[in-house]
Amino acid sequence: MKALVLTENEVEIQEVAVPEPQAGEVLVKVLYAALNRRDQWIRVGLYPGIKQGAILGSDACGMVEKVGAGVDNTWIGKKVIINPNVGWGDDPRHPQLSYTILGMPTHGTFAEYVCVPAHRLHEKPAHLSDSEAAALPLAALTAYRACFYKGEISAGKNVLVTGAGGGVAQFAVQFASAAGANVWVTSSSEAQIRLLQEKAGSKGGVLYTQTDWHKELLKLTEKEGFDVIIDSAGGNDFNLLIKLCKMSGTIVTYGATLGTAKMDIPSLFFRQATIKGSTMGNDQEFADMVQFIGKHQIYPIIDSVRSFGSIIEALNDMAMGKIKGKIVIEI
Numbered sequence: 001m002k003a004l005v006l007t008e009n010e011v012e013i014q015e016v017a018v019p020e021p022q023a024g025e026v027l028v029k030v031l032y033a034a035l036n037r038r039d040q041w042i043r044v045g046l047y048p049g050i051k052q053g054a055i056l057g058s059d060a061c062g063m064v065e066k067v068g069a070g071v072d073n074t075w076i077g078k079k080v081i082i083n084p085n086v087g088w089g090d091d092p093r094h095p096q097l098s099y100t101i102l103g104m105p106t107h108g109t110f111a112e113y114v115c116v117p118a119h120r121l122h123e124k125p126a127h128l129s130d131s132e133a134a135a136l137p138l139a140a141l142t143a144y145r146a147c148f149y150k151g152e153i154s155a156g157k158n159v160l161v162t163g164a165g166g167g168v169a170q171f172a173v174q175f176a177s178a179a180g181a182n183v184w185v186t187s188s189s190e191a192q193i194r195l196l197q198e199k200a201g202s203k204g205g206v207l208y209t210q211t212d213w214h215k216e217l218l219k220l221t222e223k224e225g226f227d228v229i230i231d232s233a234g235g236n237d238f239n240l241l242i243k244l245c246k247m248s249g250t251i252v253t254y255g256a257t258l259g260t261a262k263m264d265i266p267s268l269f270f271r272q273a274t275i276k277g278s279t280m281g282n283d284q285e286f287a288d289m290v291q292f293i294g295k296h297q298i299y300p301i302i303d304s305v306r307s308f309g310s311i312i313e314a315l316n317d318m319a320m321g322k323i324k325g326k327i328v329i330e331i
Contacts (some may be wrong), residue, residue: 003313006104011043011056011312019107019115021068026075026118028082030289030331032134032305033109034059036167037147040319042104049105057110058084058103059135061124066196070120078094079124082109082116083136083286092282101138101280110311112331122287125294135167135300135326136293138280142254143171144289145281146230150252155180157227160217160244162186164196164205168254170301172230177201178296181228184220186213192324199301214240225249233257239264245273254278301325 005014021027039056041047060082064075087107089096095313100114102108124133146168147153161169164185173196176183185205187193193205205218206216214237218225229237235258241251242264249271268275281289292298302326306314314327 001112002308003107004057006042006050006052006054006056008052011315013308013311016055016111017028018113019137021066021071021115023069024071024117024119025068025115026064026071026121028060028062028066028080028116030060030062030109030112030114031079032131033057033059033329033331035311035314035327035329036136036138037318038101038138039103039110040315043315047104049100050104054104054259055109055111055114056103057106057108057114058101058138059134059136060109060114061130062109062114064121065113067118075118075121079130079133080121081124081133081137081290082114083120083122083283084141085120085280085283085286086199088282091232093286095282108303110308110329110331118120118300122290125290127294127297128299131305131328131330132300132302134328135302136290137286139167139326140171140289140293140300141286142168142279143175145228145285146252146254146278147172147175147228148288149281149285150278151176151228151230151250153179153181153228157181158221158224158246160185160226160241161202162208162229162231162241163233163257164202165189165192165321165324166232167300168251169230169232170196170200173200173202174298175292176228176230178292178298182221182292184217184226186217195301195324199299208237215245228252230254234261235259235323236261239267240268242271242273245271248272248274250274250276252276252278303327305330
């Protein structure tokens, strides 16, 4: 079968053997897979625990073709998505130290077939196409935990999602809007801001490239500020996010694409604000996320669906920010 394999210096499409499901496992024929920034970080060596020879990919929609010993054979023929958690553990608050994610070091979904434990399977949400369902797992799980377990977003709260061109951020906007919150965004693109108003339910946003963008956001909220801020950027502007918090506000951070900065600690404690770190989510949250998406008929924002042969070009486009949603690969 063809698969995207991590080599010593790059990634390349190779021919590898079709895996055989072991006891408790299923063999899934991958129909569509989706890219995440994690794949690019692994590709360039900016991720812990790099394992050469691993098949990348954490997201997929596929069909169960075969089951191993001890697995209910009624799974055969069903279309599924895969929970990418590998060994979260028993504590819902955080993963255990041995936790990993499907797609390195465990072989992932950028292949014609993948074997996973049967308890990782969830039936594809009925309202989504196969390509749409493939875009869910990693990004939607990360957004769900950030919004609801860490951010405690509910109806009527003011929410800011920064850098709303990324897949996690877009899901966060959709989830918070579906929960009845008032959601604004930041972006480097006016078109992206309009897209999220049209497809994700946001009330609007500002360009973080403009001077005093944080003051414009305060105007949009009638100087109320935000109950919850979901951020993936970090960097020097993180202190502006603290100033945008309401009293007792919460900032949930799941990334640091702009690096770190000296923190404005007085603004933090005078506001009685809270900063919470978050990434991925536990298995119950994955199940809750799938149910939430079905209940609210949420559709992921798809940039494009591309052929497997163009997957490296797609990774390049994602790395350069040339996308407006999730890139899905037809396997």
